[in-house]
Amino acid sequence: MSQHFARRMSTVHRSFIREILKVTADPEIISFAGGLPNPELFPVAAMDAAAHEVFQDIGAGALQYSTTEGDAGLRAIIAERYRKRGLTVDPDTILVTTGSQQILDICAKVFMDRDSKVVIERPGYLGAIQAFSLFEPEFVTICLEDDGPNLEELEAAFKAGADCFYAVPNFQNPSGVSYSLEKRKAVAALADRYDALFVEDDPYGELRFLGEDLPSVFSFSEKKGLLCGSFSKIAAPGFRLGWVVAPRKDVYDKLVIAKQAADLHTSTVTQTIMRRYMETNDIESHVALIKERYGRQRECMVEMIGRYFPEGVDITRPEGGMFLWATMPEGCSSMELLDMAIKDKVAFVPGRPFFVDGSGDNTMRLNFSNSDEARIEEGIKRLGKSIASFLK
Amino acid sequence: MSQHFARRMSTVHRSFIREILKVTADPEIISFAGGLPNPELFPVAAMDAAAHEVFQDIGAGALQYSTTEGDAGLRAIIAERYRKRGLTVDPDTILVTTGSQQILDICAKVFMDRDSKVVIERPGYLGAIQAFSLFEPEFVTICLEDDGPNLEELEAAFKAGADCFYAVPNFQNPSGVSYSLEKRKAVAALADRYDALFVEDDPYGELRFLGEDLPSVFSFSEKKGLLCGSFSKIAAPGFRLGWVVAPRKDVYDKLVIAKQAADLHTSTVTQTIMRRYMETNDIESHVALIKERYGRQRECMVEMIGRYFPEGVDITRPEGGMFLWATMPEGCSSMELLDMAIKDKVAFVPGRPFFVDGSGDNTMRLNFSNSDEARIEEGIKRLGKSIASFLK
Structure with a gap:
């Protein structure tokens, strides 16, 4: 056959x-x-304790089907941690995902038609290239310089009809490059001006060991794209827990629809254990x-x-x-x-x-x-x- | 915007x-x-114990990234349980998924082009309709009678060019209908004759409380389609653990590619806890x-x-x-x-x-x-x- x-x-x-x-x-x-x-x-030991508490205190509720949007307590914790870093985020605009890889699949489903022009960095994150490729967009690559993307190339891409830019502004995979403050502001302004969706993937942002933390591109944008995060690098990847912040209601609703079709919801077990771990440990x-x-x-x-x-x-x-x-x-x-x-x-x-x-x-x-x-x-x-x- | x-x-x-x-x-x-x-x-108590043992015995390994195909021990257990019910399955043909909903998303990605004709039962499982719809196939529905699908309608659909049939032969959601032995054999023969892929979704098959267990349609097919299963109904759905059996290597490899792009792999944490639970408890x-x-x-x-x-x-x-x-x-x-x-x-x-x-x-x-x-x-x-x- x-x-x-x-x-x-x-x-x-x-x-x-x-x-x-x-x-x-x-x-x-x-x-x-x-x-x-x-x-x-x-x-490991803290997760062991958190799991035990979850099974004892929440019991069957931690093993049942749950909402597509994700555990409300966990989303509140994510929002609170953004607040401490100076960014105001409504927990109701956060969607919990099965690792941040899933956001890439969902983004492609929701925003990319065949032959849509999508901008990525050169070099670009392989997981995004793979997830997007299944939806057959046309990739437009822009050079990633030492301080961020080449802005002329980015503007030319937007002018040529690209309406989505996916990037990793902090300690990019694969290059390790981070965007300067100026380029963050410039990228946000360009995305706003050309009405393009900026998908900001930030799995490594908290792992800065040199220099000063810089605000997200998201924070400079008036029109707000998507800001993606993950527990994989700050806690452990085996939970497969990530999230996306989508402040615009129409966008959030479409993401939820696509997420629901993909796996109904992210594991209740891992979400409740992670929530308990975050509540009872000093993650910072x-x-x-x-x-x-x-x-x-x-x-x-x-x-x-x-x-x-x-x-x-x-x-x-x-x-x-x-x-x-x-x-x-x-x-x-x-x-x-x-x-x-x-x-x-x-x-x-x-x-x-x-x-x-x-x-x-x-x-x-x-x-x-x-x-x-x-x-x-x-x-x-x-x-x-x-x-x-x-x-x- | x-x-x-x-x-x-x-x-x-x-x-x-x-x-x-x-x-x-x-x-x-x-x-x-x-x-x-x-x-x-x-x-709950058995899962609590299993989780504790996993954190104690496996430790960090249960929290790390793992393979897209899924935990080898869990796949061996799934295969062994099929063997006890009379079906020989190679563990290397099993792909662990994030709930069996994910299989539907992956199937649609791998097999359905826009306007592909896909056959479903009337009434049909809503989760499949939702997952498939995102890939814009043409649905061909065939009447689900008291003993299974109307075979004339099924053959007509295959003759008209449909090359995929998705169904739930045991205690279907939503109807509760099960296929008779005769219709199981007939569906397998038709799928083989018309070179169509039969996607057999079986989340409820083990929950028979009246009558005799019947072999899967999969078991009667020479060419073998996909057989999907789930831990949601026999253990708990909050783990989001399902699987698909795909004996044909070319098909398996494509499913793995799509799964990898979707979420890299299913949670190592939930897989190892479920494996330990299955190893140390009498699931039957x-x-x-x-x-x-x-x-x-x-x-x-x-x-x-x-x-x-x-x-x-x-x-x-x-x-x-x-x-x-x-x-x-x-x-x-x-x-x-x-x-x-x-x-x-x-x-x-x-x-x-x-x-x-x-x-x-x-x-x-x-x-x-x-x-x-x-x-x-x-x-x-x-x-x-x-x-x-x-x-x-």
């Missing part, structure tokens, strides 16, 4: 990153390929712990790159998040380098999958959140050796 | 059922409207308990309908599941009846949303799983009174 698949399936493939992760399961390989938080920092000092650790690991990686990488490899210097981005001289293929690196027992993600136009062959993403300093030193040393012999 | 929405969003609305549930939040209303399992039967005797209770409640509802409903209302007599279906004389609108019933403090779901062609106005769905016998007696008495004055 030759199964007929929908046309949209012909253009998408399994995540290259997830395929690499299978190769790097070998414990001898030091992997900078994944995008995993450091599991040593997961609040937990986040401080994560930042301190990731900050040290990033510091170590930058230092070791300085020590062990050959001349001619540029890197970003992220002020937060989990990733750093390296660019080799033009003409060097990080795909080819990967084969050599894996023989040398070190892994990374080649940059090309983050570019929808097939460019970026000389780039790579390095994760620093999931390795301690000893492994970072050894891994970067190995990778430096691989690159050196590759560049010869 | 007038937001541009994708064209697909113009045809879908919030679930009518979920809207009714809000109206029926009034505790004085006896509601047969929902589709909730009886929370008294949720294994728990299911027996549910069947015994629902059987009594269904018995009571049928008996009370006999006592309190006026002449001229036909009902199905389900041998399992959670729903019963009532048909009033032609020309009576259950939508109008609902207004009257709510004043009489009783609720149900009008049948029309389960028909994509706008028919079914004289039908209604009654849930018996979520009310004890005293409430069923009182509720059916009230509803009988409403119907009697409505039919006058």
Whole structure:
């Protein structure tokens, strides 16, 4: 039987990153390929206690079907945490999602027709490229510079009819780049002027270990797009809990419809455990712990790159998040380098999958959140050796 | 700002059922409207223990990102339970999903182009109608008779180019109808002959309290479609854990791609707790308990309908599941009846949303799983009174 698949399936493939992760399961390989938080920092005992309290106090109610919009208590907590960071958000405009990945699927469903023009950064977040691709939009990519997107390219994209811009302004995956204050304001103004929806994905925003926290692009926009968040990086990803803030009622209602069709609602069990955990623990000092650790690991990686990488490899210097981005001289293929690196027992993600136009062959993403300093030193040393012999 | 929405969003609305549930939040209303399992039967203490063991024994691993395919131990348990019921299934052909609702979204993504012809039962499961509608297929409905679908209509649909048939052969939602053995074989043979994909949704199959268990349609098919299952009705729905069996490798791989784009993977937390629960508890005797209770409640509802409903209302007599279906004389609108019933403090779901062609106005769905016998007696008495004055 030759199964007929929908046309949209012909253009998408399994995540290259997830395929690499299978190769790097070998414990001898030091992997900078994944995008995993450091599991040593997961609040296991606190979650154990929270779960027990939920089963004792809420009981069957925590195991039943629940609303599509999400647990009211959890949404209030999310709103309160925004308030502490200076942003006023009505809990009724928050939709809890099954990880922030689900927001990307829902956004594509709600806003993208076939051949809609959607703007993404170059390089762009792979999970968004994958989720959006299933709805067959036309991607318009704009260059991500050291301080944010190239504004001329962004305006040209809006002028050419793009009405949606998806971006990760804080410590972007894959590049580690953050938008400057000026560019945040400029992006908001451009989106407002051209009546475009700005989808601000912010899973890493709280993980700033250098510099000053900056307001969201969302906060500068009059017309308000979407602001997406996640518990994956501040608590643990295995809960699959994210959210989206959608202040405009017409937009919120459409998101709810799409969410309902996707999985009815996000797990009542995980939402109530997370709510209890947030109520009974000091999440801010937990986040401080994560930042301190990731900050040290990033510091170590930058230092070791300085020590062990050959001349001619540029890197970003992220002020937060989990990733750093390296660019080799033009003409060097990080795909080819990967084969050599894996023989040398070190892994990374080649940059090309983050570019929808097939460019970026000389780039790579390095994760620093999931390795301690000893492994970072050894891994970067190995990778430096691989690159050196590759560049010869 | 007038937001541009994708064209697909113009045809879908919030679930009518979920809207009714809000109206029926009034505790004085006896509601047969929902589709909730009886929370008294949720294994709260056993889940509490399972969760504690998971946090103690697995720890951080239960909180980390995990594979898109799903927890290997949980998939082995699902396969083993099929084996006990006479069906051989390779765990590597099982994909764990975020509730069985997610399978419907994924199926639509993978198999349905705009204007693809997809066959559904008349009446059909509302969650499937909603999930599929977002991908704009053409629905071809075939009459669901007392023993299963009208086979002439099914063959005509396949001949007219439909290549996918979605159905709930056991104790269907909304009708409570089950397919006879003969019709199971006939549906499998027709799907094979016309090279169509049969998507068999089976959330209620284990909840048979009358008659003999019958093999799945899937088991009779040479070419194998999809077989979908769920932990929602045998354990608890708040976990959002379902699965799909997809024996054909090309199909499985496409489902994994779509699942990955939708939410990366289903919660590691809920999967590991459910696995531990299944490993350390006697799920079969728990299911027996549910069947015994629902059987009594269904018995009571049928008996009370006999006592309190006026002449001229036909009902199905389900041998399992959670729903019963009532048909009033032609020309009576259950939508109008609902207004009257709510004043009489009783609720149900009008049948029309389960028909994509706008028919079914004289039908209604009654849930018996979520009310004890005293409430069923009182509720059916009230509803009988409403119907009697409505039919006058």
